[in-house]
Amino acid sequence: MHILNEDLEFVEENRECSYFDNEISDMRYRYINHCTVEDYQNMLEHGWRRFGKMHFVPECKGCTKCISMRIDVKNYKFSKSEKRVISKNNDTKLYIQTPTITKEHLDLYDKYHRFMNEKKQWPYQPITPDDYVRSYVQGKDKFTKEFLYFKDEKLVAVALVDILPKSISAIYCFYDHDYADLSLGKFSILAQIKIAKELDIPYIYLGYWIKNHYSMGYKELYKPFEILKNRASLEEETIWEKYEL
Numbered sequence: 001m002h003i004l005n006e007d008l009e010f011v012e013e014n015r016e017c018s019y020f021d022n023e024i025s026d027m028r029y030r031y032i033n034h035c036t037v038e039d040y041q042n043m044l045e046h047g048w049r050r051f052g053k054m055h056f057v058p059e060c061k062g063c064t065k066c067i068s069m070r071i072d073v074k075n076y077k078f079s080k081s082e083k084r085v086i087s088k089n090n091d092t093k094l095y096i097q098t099p100t101i102t103k104e105h106l107d108l109y110d111k112y113h114r115f116m117n118e119k120k121q122w123p124y125q126p127i128t129p130d131d132y133v134r135s136y137v138q139g140k141d142k143f144t145k146e147f148l149y150f151k152d153e154k155l156v157a158v159a160l161v162d163i164l165p166k167s168i169s170a171i172y173c174f175y176d177h178d179y180a181d182l183s184l185g186k187f188s189i190l191a192q193i194k195i196a197k198e199l200d201i202p203y204i205y206l207g208y209w210i211k212n213h214y215s216m217g218y219k220e221l222y223k224p225f226e227i228l229k230n231r232a233s234l235e236e237e238t239i240w241e242k243y244e245l
Contacts, residue, residue, distance in 0.1 A: 007032050030055040041164055044205050045238050047228050053139040066208040068228035073196040075224050082190055085183045093150040099137045104155045112174035136160050157184040168196050168204045
């Protein structure tokens with residue numbers, strides 16, 4: 001008998017850490033073909049993330065540097081500098097739709113990662129259409145969207161976003177650094193905050209925050225935010241607390 005499309009759960013131990021050289025990490029994975037809104041909401045509240053159909057959460061022994069964080073939307077107030085970013089993008093067009101793949105997607109993704117390889121030494125290799133679909137198109141459901149940003153009819157940024165009744169999950173964003181003056185990465189987060197306010201969604205999950213990290217430290221700019229204080233199983237209660245500088 002052959003069982004097709006079976007959901008899987010497994011732990012990968014002693015893998016190379018994605019954020020710190022010479023460190024190892026342990027990651028729990030769940031491959032879920034059809035994740036309900038209720039299950040996904042519970043996983044977000046417990047610190048899980050997803051790419052495609054693969055959901056994951058760190059379980060590193062003796063290390064808790066990766067901290068799950070979420071923006072407190074209700075109490076968020078745009079700063080003067082953030083209002084300037086929004087103003088600079090008055091002519092940036094935003095389209096929200098179900099995730100897709102085009103040559104423009106792939107070209108922009110590769111251009112972004114070539115830049116980050118030079119600037120921050122991120123590992124780089126061109127993404128294949130299959131890999132892009134696996135990470136950013138597969139697993140889409142009613143709650144999964146892509147935010148497409150256009151400037152002068154040119155695709156300049158893509159953000160993959162899950163919009164649930166009680167939360168928004170910012171999955172990934174890539175953009176054209178030729179338009180650095182527009183602060184597109186920041187503008188994408190601000191656009192999600194505006195939409196969350198309009199839909200009365202209380203939290204935006206930005207994934208893992210690592211204080212003072214060259215790639216992950218920027219997330220603390222979006223205050224107020226809460227951090228997950230415990231590593232609870234999906235059946236246990238979580239403890240979220242407002243982060244105080």
